[in-house]
């Protein structure tokens with residue numbers, strides 16, 4: 172059957188997104204704009220002074236709602252026409268605001284880094300946040316740098332800081348008293364690179380703990396977990412155990428998984444509720 176059957180946490184995800192904005196998901200997309208703008212303008216941004224200091228202007232720019240493509244992507248995913256990474260990107264768009272600081276914990280070839288940068292910057296007035304992108308492989312850092320050089324002007328590229336390091340140490344590079352809107356992981360090995368260098372359960376769980384500690388309320392830990400390689404399933408179990416352990420009063424955690432494609436990547440989202 173062409174349509175991938177998947178463990179149906181779609182309604183869970185919809186309600187996660189809806190709850191994050193305190194509104195019903197589907198029918199209110201068209202009224203998102205004004206409500207989100209109001210909610211976001213009332214956020215206690217001063218608690219996150221570093222984010223403000225990184226921005227050249229207010230991060231609360233109204234979005235172009237209804238979000239172009241969000242339903243297409245979700246429905247496309249249901250019917251096997253859209254990839255897990257595309258779903259991850261539309262979920263990120265729900266959470267990330269212009270001017271935010273976000274972390275790409277596994278930058279690899281830089282595709283996710285680039286997508287995040289577009290979400291934190293605003294073409295219209297140059298307002299921008301920043302992306303801290305890290306990878307344990309020097310080759311990956313070079314690959315990401317190369318993609319950014321090809322795609323961005325020098326000013327935009329300055330908004331990305333690249334770190335050749337293990338993501339378990341991400342707290343060391345996040346400035347004190349700062350908050351991070353999103354930490355994204357795309358686990359596994361570098362496409363086109365050395366397949367023996369893969370993310371590992373022990374460092375992934377340390378990185379998740381670090382992500383939990385730097386994440387601001389209203390932030391997201393996003394994971395795309397590949398399970399086709401040795402150790403991939405164990406890593407998924409570690410991720411699931413971590414998400415399951417987070418208190419429901421503060422976190423909404425869910426996953427999307429194909430049932431009849433056992434090697435398909437699994438999406439996991441851990442949303443830290445607004446206080």
Ligand SMILES: C[S@@+](CC[C@H](N)C(=O)[O-])C[C@H]1O[C@@H](n2cnc3c(N)ncnc32)[C@H](O)[C@@H]1O
Pocket residue numbers: 276277278279280281282283284305306307308311336337338339357358359360361362368369370371374
């Ligand atoms: C699936 S790839 C990421 C793809 C990337 N997000 C992109 O858009 O191209 C996974 C990456 O995780 C990196 N990695 C593995 N272990 C890591 C660790 N402990 N800390 C940081 N990165 C790690 C690998 O080197 C690899 O580049």
